[in-house]
Amino acid sequence: xxxxxxxxxxxxxxxxxxxxxxxxxxxxxxxxxxxxxxxxxxxxxxxxxxxxxxxxxxxxxxxxxxxxxxxxxxxxxxxxxxxxxxxxxxxxxxxxxxxxxxxxxxxxxxxxxxxxxxxxxxxxxxxxxxxxxxxxxxxxxxxxxxxxxxxxxxxxxxxxxxxxxxxxxxxxxxxxxxxxxxxxxxxxxxxxxxxxxxxxxxxxxxxxxxxxxxxxxxxxxxxxxxxxxxxxx
Amino acid sequence: xxxxxxxxxxxxxxxxxxxxxxxxxxxxxxxxxxxxxxxxxxxxxxxxxxxxxxxxxxxxxxxxxxxxxxxxxxxxxxxxxxxxxxxxxxxxxxxxxxxxxxxxxxx
Numbered sequence: 001x002x003x004x005x006x007x008x009x010x011x012x013x014x015x016x017x018x019x020x021x022x023x024x025x026x027x028x029x030x031x032x033x034x035x036x037x038x039x040x041x042x043x044x045x046x047x048x049x050x051x052x053x054x055x056x057x058x059x060x061x062x063x064x065x066x067x068x069x070x071x072x073x074x075x076x077x078x079x080x081x082x083x084x085x086x087x088x089x090x091x092x093x094x095x096x097x098x099x100x101x102x103x104x105x106x107x108x109x110x111x112x113x114x115x116x117x118x119x120x121x122x123x124x125x126x127x128x129x130x131x132x133x134x135x136x137x138x139x140x141x142x143x144x145x146x147x148x149x150x151x152x153x154x155x156x157x158x159x160x161x162x163x164x165x166x167x168x169x170x171x172x173x174x175x176x177x178x179x180x181x182x183x184x185x186x187x188x189x190x191x192x193x194x195x196x197x198x199x200x201x202x203x204x205x206x207x208x209x210x211x212x213x214x215x216x217x218x219x220x221x222x223x224x225x226x227x228x229x230x231x232x233x
Numbered sequence: 234x235x236x237x238x239x240x241x242x243x244x245x246x247x248x249x250x251x252x253x254x255x256x257x258x259x260x261x262x263x264x265x266x267x268x269x270x271x272x273x274x275x276x277x278x279x280x281x282x283x284x285x286x287x288x289x290x291x292x293x294x295x296x297x298x299x300x301x302x303x304x305x306x307x308x309x310x311x312x313x314x315x316x317x318x319x320x321x322x323x324x325x326x327x328x329x330x331x332x333x334x335x336x337x338x339x340x
Binding site: 001002023055058067069 | 337
């Protein structure tokens with residue numbers, strides 16, 4: 001591997017930008033393709049697919065045997081609301097490989113006793129969220145049920161283009177939330193991005209089951225191609 | 234796992250910049266119950282120090298030996314380990330899988 005390629009690969013990874021290293025396994029020739037350049041790459045479709053699955057693979061193209069090594073940033077999950085569902089959701093997400101942070105200004109909720117070993121930020125979203133570097137490789141859920149906390153958090157998630165945004169609440173609650181967010185400058189397409197009621201419809205009842213429904217929905221959004229994604233939702 | 238791989242690639246860059254000969258070994262294909270998935274990597278310097286793993290410990294010794302040759306020659310090579318292969322049996326990919334490992338010089 002040329003030093004320039006290694007240097008660029010490390011820089012992209014440090015910046016949490018996905019890349020794929022394409023290696024001709026016979027000649028050793030290599031090139032690094034950034035996700036934003038996939039569309040105009042001759043291997044575009046394969047690159048898109050492998051990045052979506054987060055899986056490295058071998059392909060043959062133009063008589064060459066190529067190894068596609070996927071470097072995707074570790075996905076993050078930001079949970080706003082240190083509630084009962086979150087106590088089940090945080091360890092579940094962590095077992096799936098997510099970096100998890102729980103945010104809740106209410107110190108009685110955001111206590112280490114309730115969330116052993118999970119990073120907690122007991123601050124309002126305006127203070128807690130900017131340092132978390134919320135980005136397109138972040139799933140974001142707002143589950144406090146309190147508009148004073150959930151609404152500013154959701155506005156931040158829109159701005160940072162999180163790959164998944166979910167919020168707790170019935171259809172009725174969600175309609176009211178839409179009105180409030182619009183009044184604060186959110187667009188229709190922002191509001192359409194919120195998964196609410198949150199989680200896949202699996203008949204979840206207990207907090208742990210709701211956590212499973214949420215993680216299943218996040219996984220579907222992360223891994224399925226766009227068309228199947230609509231069918232799953 | 235991703236975080237650890239990231240440290241490995243950073244170490245590869247740091248070692249190379251410090252003037253060491255460096256090679257990178259990457260799992261490119263697996264069959265059966267291989268312990269580490271494609272994309273896993275191991276970085277080796279010319280003192281024989283290595284970080285990371287391509288098999289969770291089974292074939293690292295053999296990979297390091299080959300990597301020393303690659304650092305010398307500068308030519309990449311493909312290694313294959315599996316139960317059908319006598320050498321691999323000797324070095325012990327005890328899990329019963331087969332892996333192919335691409336070894337290349339850095340720099």
